[in-house]
Amino acid sequence: MKLVLSYLKPYRVAMGVAILLTFVELTVELTQPLFMAKIIDEGILPRNLQAVLSWGSIMLGVSFLAFAAGMTSSFYSAHVSQSYGYDIRKRLFEKITNFSLETFHRLPASSLITRMTNDVTQTQQAIFMGLRIMLRAPLIIVGGVVMSLLVNAKMGFILLGTVPILIVLILLMVKTGGKLFREVQTMLDRVNSTVRESLMRIRLIRAFNTESYESGLFTTASENLRQQTITVLRFMEVIMPLSLLLMNLSIVLILWFGNNHILMGAMKEGDVVAIINYATRITATLPVFTMIVSMFTRSKASANRISEILREPTNDIALGNTTSIPLSIKGEIKFENVSFTYPHSDKEVLHQLSFHVNQGERVVILGATGSGKSTLFQLIPRLYDVSEGTILIDKRDLHDIKVDELRQQIGYVGQVPYLFSGSIFENITWGKEDATLEEVIAAAKDAQIYSFIASLPNQFDTIIGQKGVNLSGGQKQRLSIARAFIRQPRILLLDDCSSALDAQTENRLFQALEKYACSTLIITQKINTALTADQIFIMNEGRIVAKGSHAELLEHSALYQQIFQSQSKKEGVHYV
Numbered sequence: 001m002k003l004v005l006s007y008l009k010p011y012r013v014a015m016g017v018a019i020l021l022t023f024v025e026l027t028v029e030l031t032q033p034l035f036m037a038k039i040i041d042e043g044i045l046p047r048n049l050q051a052v053l054s055w056g057s058i059m060l061g062v063s064f065l066a067f068a069a070g071m072t073s074s075f076y077s078a079h080v081s082q083s084y085g086y087d088i089r090k091r092l093f094e095k096i097t098n099f100s101l102e103t104f105h106r107l108p109a110s111s112l113i114t115r116m117t118n119d120v121t122q123t124q125q126a127i128f129m130g131l132r133i134m135l136r137a138p139l140i141i142v143g144g145v146v147m148s149l150l151v152n153a154k155m156g157f158i159l160l161g162t163v164p165i166l167i168v169l170i171l172l173m174v175k176t177g178g179k180l181f182r183e184v185q186t187m188l189d190r191v192n193s194t195v196r197e198s199l200m201r202i203r204l205i206r207a208f209n210t211e212s213y214e215s216g217l218f219t220t221a222s223e224n225l226r227q228q229t230i231t232v233l234r235f236m237e238v239i240m241p242l243s244l245l246l247m248n249l250s251i252v253l254i255l256w257f258g259n260n261h262i263l264m265g266a267m268k269e270g271d272v273v274a275i276i277n278y279a280t281r282i283t284a285t286l287p288v289f290t291m292i293v294s295m296f297t298r299s300k301a302s303a304n305r306i307s308e309i310l311r312e313p314t315n316d317i318a319l320g321n322t323t324s325i326p327l328s329i330k331g332e333i334k335f336e337n338v339s340f341t342y343p344h345s346d347k348e349v350l351h352q353l354s355f356h357v358n359q360g361e362r363v364v365i366l367g368a369t370g371s372g373k374s375t376l377f378q379l380i381p382r383l384y385d386v387s388e389g390t391i392l393i394d395k396r397d398l399h400d401i402k403v404d405e406l407r408q409q410i411g412y413v414g415q416v417p418y419l420f421s422g423s424i425f426e427n428i429t430w431g432k433e434d435a436t437l438e439e440v441i442a443a444a445k446d447a448q449i450y451s452f453i454a455s456l457p458n459q460f461d462t463i464i465g466q467k468g469v470n471l472s473g474g475q476k477q478r479l480s481i482a483r484a485f486i487r488q489p490r491i492l493l494l495d496d497c498s499s500a501l502d503a504q505t506e507n508r509l510f511q512a513l514e515k516y517a518c519s520t521l522i523i524t525q526k527i528n529t530a531l532t533a534d535q536i537f538i539m540n541e542g543r544i545v546a547k548g549s550h551a552e553l554l555e556h557s558a559l560y561q562q563i564f565q566s567q568s569k570k571e572g573v574h575y576v
């Protein structure tokens with residue numbers, strides 16, 4: 001909470017002005033019953049129209065002052081809450097874009113979106129309400145009692161006697177109600193996460209026909225929320241009428257004693273009306289406390305969730321530990337005894353890897369699932385840092401190359417092609433923002449997707465849905481490859497990204513790749529692809545268990561012979 005509130009620091013002056021003006025508005029409001037008393041005592045009862053008009057005009061003037069102060073206070077409060085919202089969203093976005101991959105695994109995108117939107121809005125509303133309403137309610141209670149004592153000390157004592165009981169009830173409401181509202185908030189979060197997760201796996205739910213199971217999860221979460229909300233409302237329904245009963249009793253007492261005092265000539269009618277007015281103003285603030293408690297509880301939960309993000313460490317790799325030597329990479333890659341363990345994990349997934357890839361070479365990596373192939377790829381653009389050993393690019397330690405310069409010269413295509421909503425042109429040029437149409441066409445042709453794009457009515461301007469839902473798996477893969485090609489990378493990492501392509505298309509793709517003359521590492525399950533490689537690595541349980549050219553491996557590696565023979569039989573591969 002403190003961390004989130006620290007974002008209000010730049011707006012201390014505006015907050016001060018808003019609070020000061022709320023005080024002015026409130027003070028002025030509290031004088032109104034006094035003028036009302038004057039109108040009654042000096043105008044209405046003695047039938048003096050002049051007095052009614054004079055006091056009425058003063059009351060109107062004062063009301064206008066309260067209106068102006070309230071409006072300006074609202075203006076400043078809105079400025080503070082909106083500026084705070086803008087600042088904190090900006091900071092959250094900066095922070096999130098610098099998260100390590102590890103943090104992204106832990107905090108799913110949907111949860112981050114909720115924190116950046118809904119949670120920030122909750123805290124913004126609480127700040128606005130805090131400056132405008134939260135202060136008003138307690139101040140009206142205190143101010144109302146003080147003014148009543150000033151109007152008539154004896155009558156004022158009735159309110160003074162009532163208010164401590166009222167405060168006890170309010171404190172009970174804040175404490176117990178706060179706890180109950182916190183539980184409501186937890187239940188509400190559970191409903192949100194159930195819906196979120198169900199929507200994320202909707203395809204799977206349909207495929208496995210598990211709608212009734214999901215619906216059960218949702219019903220349970222929803223029912224818990226209903227029960228908890230009923231409990232908190234019942235509690236409030238007891239406390240609120242009790243408080244109202246107390247205030248109404250004090251109003252009856254004021255009327256009773258007031259009537260006696262008027263009859264005895266010890267008090268004027270107007271003063272009784274003024275004190276009644278203060279009592280009703282205090283009564284009117286009571287429902288506001290329910291809102292304050294519920295809003296404060298919600299915004300506290302939101303503030304905690306926002307703080308979690310703000311406290312997350314950022315990716316040290318992206319931020320520091322780099323020298324600024326500008327470098328044009330040639331593409332030679334050397335691993336020297338590289339071992340790797342994922343952060344927050346005890347299991348070493350790569351063990352003592354050593355290999356050398358010459359500039360412009362093509363290397364195919366084969367291996368069982370989970371053997372560490374994708375992990376190896378992630379070390380080259382420094383998405384993770386090695387735990388032991390050294391990676392050299394052009395004989396230079398990876399740590400001595402500026403990370404953004406390194407990444408600019410690497411083309412990476414992951415296992416799952418990611419396309420965003422936008423045009424095909426935008427999706428390809430994401431790899432190089434200043435690319436010309438000619439470059440885009442060339443990349444699309446090399447990625448074997450041009451003829452498909454050309455057949456579309458809007459060609460490169462065709463809008464594709466989020467995650468490219470209107471494209472086939474193979475088309476998505478080829479668009480992702482075009483995005484990597486357009487960068488003219490010096491190192492190209494293709495992580496099983498041509499799995500959906502037929503053999504002919506894949507062949508043409510790899511032929512087109514020749515002209516880029518970049519060092520290319522390809523993870524694949526297809527032996528056909530291995531045939532085009534300068535070197536083949538076979539990985540097993542985090543180790544390179546065999547490496548060499550196709551001919552070398554065919555001669556020396558029993559494992560490779562097995563893979564080759566089993567796939568050759570299936571696919572009719574012939575090595576010439």
Ligand SMILES: Nc1ncnc2c1ncn2[C@@H]1O[C@H](COP(=O)(O)OP(=O)(O)OP(=O)(O)O)[C@@H](O)[C@H]1O
Nearest residue numbers: 105342345349367368369370371372373374375376
């Ligand atoms: N973020 C992570 N945190 C901890 N362990 C991980 C993480 N990602 C992968 N691993 C583990 O690292 C090992 C290697 O995974 P990796 O994805 O590199 O294998 P792979 O050979 O590419 O597999 P596949 O062919 O199925 O993609 C696996 O045991 C996996 O469980």
